Amino acid sequence: MPSFWEMWETLSTIGCDVDGGTTRLAFSEADVKGRQYILHCMEQVGLASFIDGIGNVVGRFGGPPYVVIGSHTDTVPQGGNYDGIIGVLAGIHIAATWPRSARHGLIVVDWSSEESSRFGISTIGSRASLGELPSDTWLAHDSTATTLQAAAHAAFGYPDVAIWSVPTADVKASVELHIEQGRELADAKYPVASVLGIAAPQRWSVALSGKPDHTGSAAMGNRQDALCGAAEVVLMVEQTSRQMEVSGLRSTVSRVVTHPGVSNIVPHQVDLLIDVRAQSESLLRGYETALDEKLIQLHRERGLTGSRQIISAEGPSELSRDVVELIRQTIHSLGLPYRSMTSWPSHDSLVLSRHLPAGMIFVRNVSGVSHSPKEFCTRDDVDMGLQVLNTALRPFH
Numbered sequence: 468m469p470s471f472w473e474m475w476e477t478l479s480t481i482g483c484d485v486d487g488g489t490t491r492l493a494f495s496e497a498d499v500k501g502r503q504y505i506l507h508c509m510e511q512v513g514l515a516s517f518i519d520g521i522g523n524v525v526g527r528f529g530g531p532p533y534v535v536i537g538s539h540t541d542t543v544p545q546g547g548n549y550d551g552i553i554g555v556l557a558g559i560h561i562a563a564t565w566p567r568s569a570r571h572g573l574i575v576v577d578w579s580s581e582e583s584s585r586f587g588i589s590t591i592g593s594r595a596s597l598g599e600l601p602s603d604t605w606l607a608h609d610s611t612a613t614t615l616q617a618a619a620h621a622a623f624g625y626p627d628v629a630i631w632s633v634p635t636a637d638v639k640a641s642v643e644l645h646i647e648q649g650r651e652l653a654d655a656k657y658p659v660a661s662v663l664g665i666a667a668p669q670r671w672s673v674a675l676s677g678k679p680d681h682t683g684s685a686a687m688g689n690r691q692d693a694l695c696g697a698a699e700v701v702l703m704v705e706q707t708s709r710q711m712e713v714s715g716l717r718s719t720v721s722r723v724v725t726h727p728g729v730s731n732i733v734p735h736q737v738d739l740l741i742d743v744r745a746q747s748e749s750l751l752r753g754y755e756t757a758l759d760e761k762l763i764q765l766h767r768e769r770g771l772t773g774s775r776q777i778i779s780a781e782g783p784s785e786l787s788r789d790v791v792e793l794i795r796q797t798i799h800s801l802g803l804p805y806r807s808m809t810s811w812p813s814h815d816s817l818v819l820s821r822h823l824p825a826g827m828i829f830v831r832n833v834s835g836v837s838h839s840p841k842e843f844c845t846r847d848d849v850d851m852g853l854q855v856l857n858t859a860l861r862p863f864h
């Protein structure tokens with residue numbers, strides 16, 4: 468039976484990128500290989516294990532009621548070796564010593580396709596397992612026009628192999644151990660934290676329309692240049708988000724596409740993609756209003772027509788108060804400094820929290836950088852996270 472760090476070292480060789488970092492893109496050869504290794508480790512500790520049709524690796528001890536420990540092992544291109552990974556290995560590590568006579572069964576899960584890098588949709592495996600995946604999602608395609616359905620079929624056999632369904636009514640608690648993806652804990656010098664809630668990730672598109680014109684003959688004062696309007700939107704998003712950050716909202720214009728994009732035509736159409744993360748619905752509504760007012764102003768001052776559409780929207784989530792309290796008491800009982808925080812990035816626990824009592828423990832990220840080979844936790848900090856998780860789950864033995 469390999470130790471936590473032996474498993475970590477072996478997994479880090481799968482999808483190891485020659486240019487640095489790890490690439491186990493969802494449903495890729497490296498992802499499948501990584502999941503087969505996780506299955507092997509689960510079997511070694513005696514979990515009854517399988518990989519379902521979408522790639523979720525599930526291992527189980529005993530019967531209901533259950534405690535769930537899970538995260539993900541797929542990565543972004545050239546990602547790090549901690550994001551998601553430590554949470555899955557923590558589950559296997561804890562399973563090794565989970566008493567066979569425990570009052571609660573244990574389920575360990577490596578959720579499939581948590582990262583949105585390939586299909587533009589995050590947490591696909593956990594959504595599918597909880598009946599939240601809209602049917603048209605199967606037609607989403609990657610940059611090579613491969614659909615999600617085709618990728619899942621080739622890698623894990625869907626629909627011939629069924630998708631595991633989470634026995635939500637029987638789950639008493641779910642805990643995900645995860646690296647903090649920012650630098651809050653590193654700056655504050657706390658090794659671990661309990662997560663109170665997860666900010667809602669939303670993607671909006673804004674289309675601005677002006678008038679095509681000759682870049683030579685059109686006077687500067689007589690144009691409807693959609694790109695100049697878009698530049699105002701980009702800066703407005705930055706300024707407004709800076710003001711709202713302290714209350715709990717961050718937003719980014721992550722893509723700008725200009726039409727027709729040729730040198731001698733005034734741009735008449737610009738499409739912007741905006742990523743918004745807010746810790747409450749009221750913040751989202753306030754931000755939405757500010758953006759819509761900006762579009763009205765651009766119409767008034769530049770003659771541009773603007774429209775905003777929601778591409779994907781999730782509500783902010785509060786994690787289970789009972790699980791948060793359990794983690795708080797555990798951190799105190801171990802004599803560690805207690806800190807709680809909100810997660811800006813999304814996680815499988817956001818999906819789980821809509822169906823069952825879910826909590827998360829963050830481990831300090833010394834580099835403060837994630838989705839990068841620079842992502843880094845010290846072994847001491849990860850071991851401390853493992854100890855908090857293990858101790859917090861003892862009442863379920």
Ligand SMILES: [Zn+2]
Pocket residue numbers: 539550551581645814
């Ligand atoms: Zn993650």
